[in-house]
Structures are given as structure tokens and as C-alpha cells.
Amino acid sequence: MTAANDANAAHAAMHAYADRTIFRDSDTWEMSRRPFHRSLRPQALHEVDLARPLTPDTFMNYESLAAQRVLTCVYEQDLVFLPEQPYDGWLKDFEEFYSPETRELAGQFRGQLEQYCFGYLEQEIEVSPGWTREDFTTYLDDKCRPSDAVPAWEKAIRESPDPKRAARMWLVQFAPDFLSESSPMMKNVLGNYGPVQSEWFKILIDEYGYGVHPKKHSTLFENTLRSVGLNTETHYYWQYYLASALAANNYFHYLGSEHRHFFRYVGALIYTETTLVEFCRRAAAVLNDVFEGECDVEYFTEHLHIDDHHGRMALNDVAVPLIEKFGPEIIPDLVRGIQGYDYVMNNFDSQFSIQISWMDEQEQLFGLHKDIIEKVQAAENVPLANLDEHFNELSNSHCHNQDELCHIISGQMYFFSGLDSKLILNPGDGVVIRNRRQHGADILSDGCKYQIYTIGDVNQWV
Numbered sequence: 452m453t454a455a456n457d458a459n460a461a462h463a464a465m466h467a468y469a470d471r472t473i474f475r476d477s478d479t480w481e482m483s484r485r486p487f488h489r490s491l492r493p494q495a496l497h498e499v500d501l502a503r504p505l506t507p508d509t510f511m512n513y514e515s516l517a518a519q520r521v522l523t524c525v526y527e528q529d530l531v532f533l534p535e536q537p538y539d540g541w542l543k544d545f546e547e548f549y550s551p552e553t554r555e556l557a558g559q560f561r562g563q564l565e566q567y568c569f570g571y572l573e574q575e576i577e578v579s580p581g582w583t584r585e586d587f588t589t590y591l592d593d594k595c596r597p598s599d600a601v602p603a604w605e606k607a608i609r610e611s612p613d614p615k616r617a618a619r620m621w622l623v624q625f626a627p628d629f630l631s632e633s634s635p636m637m638k639n640v641l642g643n644y645g646p647v648q649s650e651w652f653k654i655l656i657d658e659y660g661y662g663v664h665p666k667k668h669s670t671l672f673e674n675t676l677r678s679v680g681l682n683t684e685t686h687y688y689w690q691y692y693l694a695s696a697l698a699a700n701n702y703f704h705y706l707g708s709e710h711r712h713f714f715r716y717v718g719a720l721i722y723t724e725t726t727l728v729e730f731c732r733r734a735a736a737v738l739n740d741v742f743e744g745e746c747d748v749e750y751f752t753e754h755l756h757i758d759d760h761h762g763r764m765a766l767n768d769v770a771v772p773l774i775e776k777f778g779p780e781i782i783p784d785l786v787r788g789i790q791g792y793d794y795v796m797n798n799f800d801s802q803f804s805i806q807i808s809w810m811d812e813q814e815q816l817f818g819l820h821k822d823i824i825e826k827v828q829a830a831e832n833v834p835l836a837n838l839d840e841h842f843n844e845l846s847n848s849h850c851h852n853q854d855e856l857c858h859i860i861s862g863q864m865y866f867f868s869g870l871d872s873k874l875i876l877n878p879g880d881g882v883v884i885r886n887r888r889q890h891g892a893d894i895l896s897d898g899c900k901y902q903i904y905t906i907g908d909v910n911q912w913v
């Protein structure tokens with residue numbers, strides 16, 4: 452079988468997977484059949500060419516969001532989720548989510564989808580050979596030194612005209628990771644690899660609150676969400692996750708599921724546990740300021756304390772004994788794990804910050820439509836789609852690779868652009884949809900006729 456045939460067969464399996472009933476579109480913004488129903492938009496997968504992996508320029512594209520969503524579901528079939536409250540039909544959903552058919556399909560494309568989503572990190576991250584243990588500790592000291600620079604996420608929240616909304620949107624982006632915290636890590640303590648395995652297990656026990664449910668880190672995060680009026684159930688906010696947030700979570704699942712990357716996970720573990728201390732200090736301060744003390748920040752203050760230990764344990768009790776036993780040739784993979792995590796987290800931060808600008812500038816983009824619509828309509832060769840949708844036809848959240856102009860002919864549209872961010876569009880209204888920004892639409896009237904112009908870069912029209 453050629454590579455192209457192989458990619459085609461994998462693509463067909465991925466499409467069939469996303470077309471399972473449990474993964475079809477939702478007719479509400481928040482998912483109602485939690486935690487099993489997640490919309491995967493099989494129609495978006497046509498753009499996912501498994502033979503042409505994502506690149507540093509395309510990781511926020513339409514196709515990337517579609518692919519990362521599928522990959523999240525594939526990994527989560529290895530975890531156990533049950534609904535907070537059994538709902539009508541939950542058992543049927545449970546059975547479909549974990550069915551042999553669904554899992555069998557996933558097995559046919561998972562490896563290729565991982566390469567599609569993360570293959571570009573191999574090109575982006577170059578690690579030279581010939582490391583010594585001392586080189587590694589010097590590198591790590593340097594990499595983990597706390598910086599005074601205000602991170603992009605903090606700036607985005609503090610400078611937003613609606614910092615509470617921005618902070619909630621930020622918390623929501625962590626839900627895929629924190630609500631099942633350390634599940635990918637669990638995959639590394641299976642098997643038998645000597646005393647280091649038990650050292651790693653100690654870290655894991657802490658993450659799970661040493662068996663005391665109220666102390667489990669995911670429970671602490673639920674308390675944080677609840678304290679600021681957010682829902683605590685897994686994937687209630689499925690439609691709000693950015694591709695960059697899903698990628699950061701999927702990255703750990705990828706390393707944890709593919710044991711050829713065991714040493715990369717060890718590197719990422721040291722780095723995440725060590726840098727989480729500074730991150731959590733900032734997070735607690737920002738949340739305390741923004742919510743004026745109303746936010747439960749124990750999740751973050753607990754990590755301030757425990758990850759100080761975990762960082763040291765990951766280095767001294769896991770990584771160093773492995774280097775001593777197996778030699779410095781494992782170090783390049785430790786470094787690759789660190790750099791990969793750094794890369795996906797930088798993307799997480801910068802894309803979150805752009806998303807907040809997008810949510811905050813909806814009124815301006817509503818006005819911009821009025822400024823340019825005549826020019827766009829008068830121009831030739833602007834790709835145009837005429838749509839006619841019925842009441843409550845919900846375009847589940849997605850993005851486009853170019854700027855688009857939405858223009859309403861008749862009826863009323865609810866234009867969605869993130870948590871608590873929306874416009875109500877009436878005939879003659881519209882909005883500029885920025886490239887790679889997540890949005891969706893719902894029809895509020897019996898029917899709605901509207902137009903979508905693919906305008907390239909909006910700046911050429913102003």
C-alpha cells in the first residue's frame with residue numbers, strides 16, 4: 452500500500468469515527484449529554500489531509516481544530532468518564548462512546564492523526580547530541596528560572612474591558628486537562644521499570660489527593676470553576692476550546708500513550724511541575740484581583756506548595772536516576788519533551804490572548820461590516836456562499852483560514868464568538884469574521900438568509 456493510499460484509508464476511518472451519532476453536531480452551545488457527546492463536525496475533516504501534517508503556520512487553522520478535537524476523543528476513550536447525573540439515554544451514549552466499533556475505527560487512524568497534529572514539532576525542535584548530566588541540569592536551571600515578564604495570558608485578562616469574562620474563558624481552556632488531571636501521567640506508572648516507577652507513583656498519588664476525593668486536583672479545579680459560576684462537568688464547554696488548548700492537553704496524552712516517547716514525558720514532567728509553581732502564583736493573584744476574592748483559588752495555591760516538591764522529585768528521583776542508569780543518551784529526548792511542552796504552551800498563551808481581543812472587539816467588527824459591505828458586494832471575484840438556514844440550525848463552533856464577511860439578508864442570527872460573547876444580527880447587519888478565530892451561529896427566526904464572503908485580509912477593504 453502506498454503512503455497516499457494509507458492516508459486515504461486512515462482518513463476514511465477518521466471520517467466514519469466522527470460521523471458516529473455521539474459525535475454529531477449539537478443544537479446547543481453547551482453540551483447537554485455530558486460527558487460523552489462532543490461535536491466533531493465530520494464535514495470539517497475534508498480539509499484534514501493526513502499526508503500533509505500541520506505546520507507552525509497552520510496549527511490554528513480550520514483543519515487543526517477539527518483534528519485536535521478528534522484526537523481528544525480518541526485519547527479519552529482510554530479514560531473512564533461517567534455523567535455527573537444520569538440523563539435519559541446516558542447508557543446508550545456510554546456504550547457508543549466506548550464501543551468496540553468506535554475504538555476499532557480510532558485504531559485505524561490514531562498514529563497518522565498524531566503525526567498530523569504533532570509531527571511538525573520534530574522539525575521545529577532540534578536537539579544536538581552529546582549532552583552530559585551537568586549540561587542538562589545547567590540547561591534546566593536556565594529554562595526554569597522565573598521571569599519578571601508578564602505572560603500573554605495575564606496581560607490579556609487584566610487589560611480586557613471585561614476581565615471576568617476573559618478569566619472565565621481562560622479557566623475553560625484548562626478544563627480538558629485539569630478536569631481529568633494527571634490521567635496521561637497515569638499511563639507512565641504501568642509496567643515494571645524499577646525503583647523510579649515507584650518514585651513517579653508518589654507524584655501521581657499527590658495529584659489524586661492520596662485517595663481523598665476533596666483533595667484530588669481535579670476536584671479542586673471543579674471548586675474553582677463553581678466559585679466563578681462555571682459548570683464543572685467534563686466537556687460542558689466543548690465548543691469553547693481553542694485548537695491550541697486541545698493541542699496542549701493532547702500533547703501529554705500523545706507522550707503518555709506512545710511509550711517510545713517515555714523519556715520525553717519525563718522531560719515534560721520536570722518542566723511542567725517546576726514551572727507550575729510560578730504559573731500558579733500568578734494565576735492565584737490574577738483570579739483574586741479579577742474576582743475580588745470570590746474565586747476559590749485553592750487549586751492554584753495547592754500547586755504552589757506541592758509542585759515545589761514535584762519539580763524536585765521529577766528531577767532528582769525520576770530523571771537523574773534514569774540518566775545514571777541508562778546513560779546520557781536519553782538526555783536529548785528529555786530535552787525534546789521540555790521543548791515540545793514549551794512550544795505548545797507558548798501557542799496556548801498567545802492564541803488565548805488573540806481570542807480575548809476577538810471577543811472584546813465584536814462591536815467594532817459589527818461596525819466594520821457596515822463600512823465595507825458595499826465595497827465587497829461591488830467587487831468581482833469575491834468567493835460568496837449564499838445560505839438559507841432554519842430555526843435553531845446551529846453552526847457548531849469552528850474557524851476559517853481567511854477573513855470572512857457575514858451579511859444578513861433576512862431573519863435573525865445569534866453570532867457566537869466565545870464565552871458570553873455574541874452579537875444579534877438582523878437584516879442588513881453583519882460582522883467581519885477574523886481568520887482562525889473561533890465562532891459559530893444559531894438562527895433565532897423561523898428562517899435566515901445570509902451571505903458569507905471570503906474576503907482574504909480585511910485590511911485590503913478599509
Ligand SMILES: [Fe+2]
Nearest residue numbers: 632658668754
Ligand atoms: Fe496537580
Ligand SMILES: [Fe+2]
Nearest residue numbers: 724757758761
Ligand atoms: Fe504536580
Ligand SMILES: [Fe+2]
Nearest residue numbers: 849850851890
Ligand atoms: Fe463560519
